[in-house]
Structure formats: C-alpha cells, structure tokens
Amino acid sequence: MSNQKTLSIIKPDAVKAGNVDAINSMIENSGLSILEKKEIKLTKEEAEEFYAVHSEKPFYKELCEFMTSGPIVVQILEGENAVELYRKAMGATNPEEAEENTIRKKFATSIQENAVHGSDSEENALKELNFFFKNV
Numbered sequence: 001m002s003n004q005k006t007l008s009i010i011k012p013d014a015v016k017a018g019n020v021d022a023i024n025s026m027i028e029n030s031g032l033s034i035l036e037k038k039e040i041k042l043t044k045e046e047a048e049e050f051y052a053v054h055s056e057k058p059f060y061k062e063l064c065e066f067m068t069s070g071p072i073v074v075q076i077l078e079g080e081n082a083v084e085l086y087r088k089a090m091g092a093t094n095p096e097e098a099e100e101n102t103i104r105k106k107f108a109t110s111i112q113e114n115a116v117h118g119s120d121s122e123e124n125a126l127k128e129l130n131f132f133f134k135n136v
Helices: 012-016 020-029 044-050 060-067 082-090 103-107 122-132
Strands: 003-010 033-040 072-080 116-118
Touching: 003 020, 003 082, 003 122, 012 020, 012 060, 012 072, 020 033, 020 072, 020 082, 020 103, 044 060, 044 122, 072 082, 082 103, 082 116, 082 122, 103 116
Parallel strands: none
Antiparallel strands: 003 072, 003 116, 033 072
C-alpha cells in the first residue's frame, strides 16, 4: 500500500448538471483527499492532445467535441492506492454496468457522457496530472 496521487476530471455533463459538489463528496467519502482543483475549458487542441491515446478509435472525434463542450473540473486526488480507489469509486465506463453507489451509476447518462475521468495507472496518473498541473 502506498500513498499516491491521481487525476480526476469532472466532465462537462456533470459540471453543467451541477453535480460537482455531490461528486466531490463521494470522492472524499471513498477515502481520497482533493489536494487541488480548478475549473477550466479545454481547447480543441488540448482535448486532442490529452486523448491522443484514443486517436485511432472511432469515438475520438466525438470525445474531443464533448470534452470541449463546456467547463470541466480537473483535480489532484491523493490517498492510499489512489488510482485503484478512485477507479472503484467511479464505477464502470458504461453507467448501466456500474455498481450501485458509484459516481457513474449515480451521475452518468451514457458511455460517453459518463460524468468523470480517472487515470488508469500510476504511470498515466503522473502524465495526466502534469498535463493540467505543474510540478506534481
């Protein structure tokens, strides 16, 4: 067990719906601390760069359009095994498959508009945190 940091993005659908505080409450109740947060609006270029790993996938263009459709909240989360803990708190990408009492089960409306993003590994967490925050 180790103390880790991971990235959380509250996506445009959840920000627009006014769910930021409720989502953050669920994050904190899962045992994670929110070290820093900021609301930003991604440019098309930033979204394309951040999601470049998906550039060959059929949903890439729609994902970038969605992520630039409104403000997002990017956050640094910290806790023991933060990557794994946050992924468990988020639930499955498809909200229909997400377990009860997970963020996506409660707030997501579709596979694409799924309320939140979280890093999938410690290595990606570092890359993703440094994309939005300096000197993480």
